[in-house]
Amino acid sequence: MRVSKLFTKTLKNSPADEVAKNAQLLIRAGYVYKEMAGVYAYLPLGLRVVEKIKQVVREEMNAIDSNELTMTGLQRKEVWEKTGRWDDKTVDVWFKTALQDGTVLGLGWSHEEPIVEMMKHYVSSYKDLPVSLYQFQTKMRNELRAKSGIMRGREFVMKDMYSFHSTKEDLDDYYNRSIEAYKRAYARLGLGDDTYVTFASGGAFTKFSHEFQTICDAGEDVIYLHREKNIAVNEEVIDDAVKELDISRDELEKVKTAEVGNIFNFGSQKTDEMGLYYTDSEGRRQSLYVGSYGIGITRVMGVIAEKMSDSKGLIWPDNIAPYKVYLVSIGENGSKKADEIYKRLTEEGIEVLYDDREERPGAKFADSELLGIPYRLTISDRSVENGQCEFTARKSGETLLIALDDVFTTLEKS
Amino acid sequence: MRVSKLFTKTLKNSPADEVAKNAQLLIRAGYVYKEMAGVYAYLPLGLRVVEKIKQVVREEMNAIDSNELTMTGLQRKEVWEKTGRWDDKTVDVWFKTALQDGTVLGLGWSHEEPIVEMMKHYVSSYKDLPVSLYQFQTKMRNELRAKSGIMRGREFVMKDMYSFHSTKEDLDDYYNRSIEAYKRAYARLGLGDDTYVTFASGGAFTKFSHEFQTICDAGEDVIYLHREKNIAVNEEVIDDAVKELDISRDELEKVKTAEVGNIFNFGSQKTDEMGLYYTDSEGRRQSLYVGSYGIGITRVMGVIAEKMSDSKGLIWPDNIAPYKVYLVSIGENGSKKADEIYKRLTEEGIEVLYDDREERPGAKFADSELLGIPYRLTISDRSVENGQCEFTARKSGETLLIALDDVFTTLEKS
Known part of the structure; x- marks a missing residue:
């Protein structure tokens, strides 16, 4: 979605x-x-x-x-x-x-x-x-x-x-x-x-x-x-x-x-x-x-x-979260890559909410936290350059940099 | 079921x-x-x-x-x-x-x-x-x-x-x-x-x-x-x-x-x-x-x-029938074979209602027709001997004898 x-x-x-x-x-x-x-x-x-x-x-x-x-x-x-x-x-x-x-x-x-x-x-x-x-x-x-x-x-x-x-x-x-x-x-x-x-x-x-x-x-x-x-x-x-x-x-x-x-x-x-x-x-x-x-x-x-x-919002357990992943796109190249990732996640049956809006990154992050989706993937122009994206767990708040190629295996293990 | x-x-x-x-x-x-x-x-x-x-x-x-x-x-x-x-x-x-x-x-x-x-x-x-x-x-x-x-x-x-x-x-x-x-x-x-x-x-x-x-x-x-x-x-x-x-x-x-x-x-x-x-x-x-x-x-x-x-009852279209198949067992060997078929149909994801009751065949057939399940499979002692079972379409009322080995392909085509 x-x-x-x-x-x-x-x-x-x-x-x-x-x-x-x-x-x-x-x-x-x-x-x-x-x-x-x-x-x-x-x-x-x-x-x-x-x-x-x-x-x-x-x-x-x-x-x-x-x-x-x-x-x-x-x-x-x-x-x-x-x-x-x-x-x-x-x-x-x-x-x-x-x-x-x-x-x-x-x-x-x-x-x-x-x-x-x-x-x-x-x-x-x-x-x-x-x-x-x-x-x-x-x-x-x-x-x-x-x-x-x-x-x-x-x-x-x-x-x-x-x-x-x-x-x-x-x-x-x-x-x-x-x-x-x-x-x-x-x-x-x-x-x-x-x-x-x-x-x-x-x-x-x-x-x-x-x-x-x-x-x-x-x-x-x-x-x-x-x-x-x-x-x-x-x-x-x-x-x-x-x-x-x-x-x-x-x-x-x-x-x-x-x-x-x-x-x-x-x-x-x-x-x-x-x-x-x-x-x-x-x-x-x-x-x-x-x-x-x-x-x-x-x-x-x-x-x-x-x-x-x-204080930031909801934190749904994985089993009942409305979506497992909140995908955030930033910038033009980030959006292109995020489109691809969204398509593939959807095809793989991973429930993903894709924040494709033209909004400030901060606003997207805040919404992701308020909504309480368990995992956030952030794909920006810079991360595309590095072949990476940010993977953030809502519960711990911890962010890891992972290779774009590892998105699917990381999500499957989560 | x-x-x-x-x-x-x-x-x-x-x-x-x-x-x-x-x-x-x-x-x-x-x-x-x-x-x-x-x-x-x-x-x-x-x-x-x-x-x-x-x-x-x-x-x-x-x-x-x-x-x-x-x-x-x-x-x-x-x-x-x-x-x-x-x-x-x-x-x-x-x-x-x-x-x-x-x-x-x-x-x-x-x-x-x-x-x-x-x-x-x-x-x-x-x-x-x-x-x-x-x-x-x-x-x-x-x-x-x-x-x-x-x-x-x-x-x-x-x-x-x-x-x-x-x-x-x-x-x-x-x-x-x-x-x-x-x-x-x-x-x-x-x-x-x-x-x-x-x-x-x-x-x-x-x-x-x-x-x-x-x-x-x-x-x-x-x-x-x-x-x-x-x-x-x-x-x-x-x-x-x-x-x-x-x-x-x-x-x-x-x-x-x-x-x-x-x-x-x-x-x-x-x-x-x-x-x-x-x-x-x-x-x-x-x-x-x-x-x-x-x-x-x-x-x-x-x-x-x-x-x-x-006059006999309901006739659901395949798409909305509560079950696709009504499985009728008759006799001891018929029941053994029907148990097997039931297990396999269930595993294959085919929705089957299994009439496993100790009832007259006529009563089971009448219920099958009243309930309006699209396809009936009847497995009796005799049909087991012949390696066959009866396949009846509720809509046409037609019955075919089919080989027990062909049950799945017949149902998949139906």
């Missing part, structure tokens, strides 16, 4: 009412556009990052035999009344709307009840189990406050997965496989080292559920961390957890975190309430065991923007 | 209130699930078709230098008030909702006004033009009636594109390039022969806009067709068009059609109303010229389901 063809521009300032660092950076770099508080459009560069995060998560969900589908945003009142969660007093983030005939509809803030309702059409026998489903869905949540940029949206992208099992053991087994799949996903997203599986408050069925919490100053949560034993506990269950896990409170470190995922063992409660059962091999009606597993896709993007950035 | 792992099942019946053939077939085959009238979830097979249609359209939009982004579903009242289109009397398909503080929001039934509003941040100079943007967006439209299955949804996927130009000539040029891109897209989607560019009612700026209408008995539109001259006219402008195009009404054939796309020349009206201008090379403020270009992605899927189906 040529920067000259990109309609977004880097901006000196973000909107005055934008207080979150992630959104300030993403707006300035042209990744997102703020429609209103908590509601952001994803511009071409931002959409590429979202799609890359989705693809990592998709691969890990497929690897544990889950099936991708897309549920609907518009939801029926009757379905949610079965579990008592239609009421705005019980669920305080509903957006509601109405058909022309006055029928009130909900906008999907979650899809647990609609998925269970739908599965009545597809699960009836033990032969239909286990089954796991997931989607990437635009959720709508009527948050009272939305001051955390894309880390807490009123409209945001979530991966939600649901699994259905005939026995508690089978659910437990899948639940544990999901924990491992989540760990692999966060590792690939560059958050592995700072992300902890935490003990969180459970439901009727289990004492604890699990959350994935990433250390992040801008996070809204607090966890207690036992680094040595690799134990992490959410604040709300700290008293119970200390007892249960036989650890002392003094050993725990209090850190600010952002919840990037959660997994929840529903047991049979929701399916029983909603009337979804299966028939076992002897023809008896049985309860199902259900798990629910979420990852906030756009929140993860926000957390990465918060954590992987400096 | 193994059929045994697919959670959907083919159903004998579709919901009693489902009157549209496209939805009846898609529900029975497990492609979609009806949440409510005009609101459908896309199950794994259906989602694959949607994504393939999107990919064809994406490639054609990228080929005319458009940039993909994603706008928001939640929309601001103020933005639509600028053109008078917030009022339910002017636009009768709004779904509206409200923030907790009472602020009323709209749910995106179109994105014309929000896109123009956003572009105030990115277009100011003639140097920023032309620019073209598109998205695949879930639109919400509060249709009074929704009886056409996925051909007229209250929630549906649309590709909408917008282009901004500094001169009328530049817009005209891009408008014509878009017509050609649309034609290529419909051809690749298998609808080329039956899809016509029609004269439709224009706006303040042009006498006519253009629609893409596909001949379809279940369509809600009527066009008048001059097959010889390749002229097609929408009913609402027939009187004007006959005069303008110098054709006689007697020469025209009246056919039922479904609108699968539309393109519209806004001229400067909307940008002027909303206050988006650019500065020309001499520093003068100038009006922009804007075009708007839509393709109903899920509607296209519905039209294809209507047109390409028979």
Whole structure:
């Protein structure tokens, strides 16, 4: 992609009412556009990052035999009344709307009840189990406050997965496989080292559920961390957890975190309430065991923007950067050579953003840094004379002079 | 994918209130699930078709230098008030909702006004033009009636594109390039022969806009067709068009059609109303010229389901079928061989749905036909003995016996 063809521009300032660092950076770099508080459009560069995060998560969900589908945003009142969660007093983030005939509809803030309702059409026998489903869905949540940029949206992208099992053991087994799949996903997203599986408050069925919490100053949560034993506990269950896990409170470190995922063992409660059962091999009606597993896709993007950035701008991990290389041309001969290199990088399938504008080198460098593309190649008249170009890593800021002939091998190794 | 792992099942019946053939077939085959009238979830097979249609359209939009982004579903009242289109009397398909503080929001039934509003941040100079943007967006439209299955949804996927130009000539040029891109897209989607560019009612700026209408008995539109001259006219402008195009009404054939796309020349009206201008090379403020270009992605899927189906079920064109091959195993040795073939087809990147269930051959064949997968391979104990398998084309229904060794070359040629 040529920067000259990109309609977004880097901006000196973000909107005055934008207080979150992630959104300030993403707006300035042209990744997102703020429609209103908590509601952001994803511009071409931002959409590429979202799609890359989705693809990592998709691969890990497929690897544990889950099936991708897309549920609907518009939801029926009757379905949610079965579990008592239609009421705005019980669920305080509903957006509601109405058909022309006055029928009130909900906008999907979650899809647990609609998925269970739908599965009545597809699960009836033990032969239909286990089954796991997931989607990437635009959720709508009527948050009272939305001051955390894309880390807490009123409209945001979530991966939600649901699994259905005939026995508690089978659910437990899948639940544990999901924990491992989540760990692999966060590792690939560059958050592995700072992300902890935490003990969180459970439901009727289990004492604890699990959350994935990433250390992040801008996070809204607090966890207690036992680094040595690799134990992490959410604040709300700290008293119970200390007892249960036989650890002392003094050993725990209090850190600010952002919840990037959660997994929840529903047991049979929701399916029983909603009337979804299966028939076992002897023809008896049985309860199902259900798990629910979420990852906030756009929140993860926000957390990465918060954590992987400096005073100059964003610093994307290689796996989810919108482009791997930012190619800067300087001068006439530099531009001719850069055209060649751009063509060849594109042909080789290396994702490159080519700053072909007639701009000061300093402005190009500043944009490259603000955008956070992992590697910059600078080709100037002088470097062409010397048969060299500059290779700069965004993360370290280090610049090497490399031979023009070595561009491809250097990038392949990076 | 193994059929045994697919959670959907083919159903004998579709919901009693489902009157549209496209939805009846898609529900029975497990492609979609009806949440409510005009609101459908896309199950794994259906989602694959949607994504393939999107990919064809994406490639054609990228080929005319458009940039993909994603706008928001939640929309601001103020933005639509600028053109008078917030009022339910002017636009009768709004779904509206409200923030907790009472602020009323709209749910995106179109994105014309929000896109123009956003572009105030990115277009100011003639140097920023032309620019073209598109998205695949879930639109919400509060249709009074929704009886056409996925051909007229209250929630549906649309590709909408917008282009901004500094001169009328530049817009005209891009408008014509878009017509050609649309034609290529419909051809690749298998609808080329039956899809016509029609004269439709224009706006303040042009006498006519253009629609893409596909001949379809279940369509809600009527066009008048001059097959010889390749002229097609929408009913609402027939009187004007006959005069303008110098054709006689007697020469025209009246056919039922479904609108699968539309393109519209806004001229400067909307940008002027909303206050988006650019500065020309001499520093003068100038009006922009804007075009708007839509393709109903899920509607296209519905039209294809209507047109390409028979009493046995769906008949997907190769390009958008969820899988290319339906592999049927019969008997013990047949299954062993089919396992091998499945493995090899998967390794070769050929998309195959493997019916590995312990089911009667007749049931597997019936499912294969209902699902509409283009090619069926049947491997039975007997065929293994003979070193052969059955190769059946869904469209023609013809079956050939081919050598097991020739499976790959046969599929590659198909």
